[in-house]
Amino acid sequence: MSEQDAPPEPRTWDIVATVVELLLLGMAAAVASFAALMLVMASDSCGTGAGDCSVGAIVLGVGVAVLAPWVALLATGTWAVVRLVRRRLAWWVPLLAVPLWGLVFALGVAITFAGVG
Numbered sequence: 001m002s003e004q005d006a007p008p009e010p011r012t013w014d015i016v017a018t019v020v021e022l023l024l025l026g027m028a029a030a031v032a033s034f035a036a037l038m039l040v041m042a043s044d045s046c047g048t049g050a051g052d053c054s055v056g057a058i059v060l061g062v063g064v065a066v067l068a069p070w071v072a073l074l075a076t077g078t079w080a081v082v083r084l085v086r087r088r089l090a091w092w093v094p095l096l097a098v099p100l101w102g103l104v105f106a107l108g109v110a111i112t113f114a115g116v117g
Contacts, residue, residue, distance in 0.1 A: 011089070014084070025073050026073060029073050033067075039112055045116065046058075053115060053116055054114075058112050058115040060115070063108070065109060068104035068107075076094050076100065077097075
C-alpha cells in the first residue's frame with residue numbers, strides 16, 4: 001500500500017468537536033420539541049366562531065414542528081458519523097442542522113396557522 005492510498009490520520013479535535021456539537025444539538029432538540037408543543041395554543045381561537053379551523057392541519061403542523069429538530073439531528077448526525085468513519089472533516093456537518101431545523105420548523109408553523117384559518 002503506497003503512501004497515497006493510506007487514509008489520512010484521524011484528527012482528535014475534529015472528533016471531539018463533532019461529538020460535542022451532536023450532544024448539544026440533542027439537548028437543544030429536546031428543549032425545542034417541548035417548546036414546539038406550545039404551538040398547539042394557536043388553536044385557542046377555534047370554536048369561538050372566529051373562523052373555521054382544521055384540527056387535522058393543526059395536529060400535522062404541530063407534529064412537524066415537534067419532529068423538526070429530531071429529523072435534522074438524525075440527518076446531520078448520520079452524515080457526520082459517516083464522514084468521521086471515512087476520516088474526513090466533520091465538525092461543520094452538525095452546524096447544518098440549525099438551518100435545516102429552522103426550515104422544517106417554519107413549515108410546521110405555517111401548516112398550523114393555515115389550519116387555524
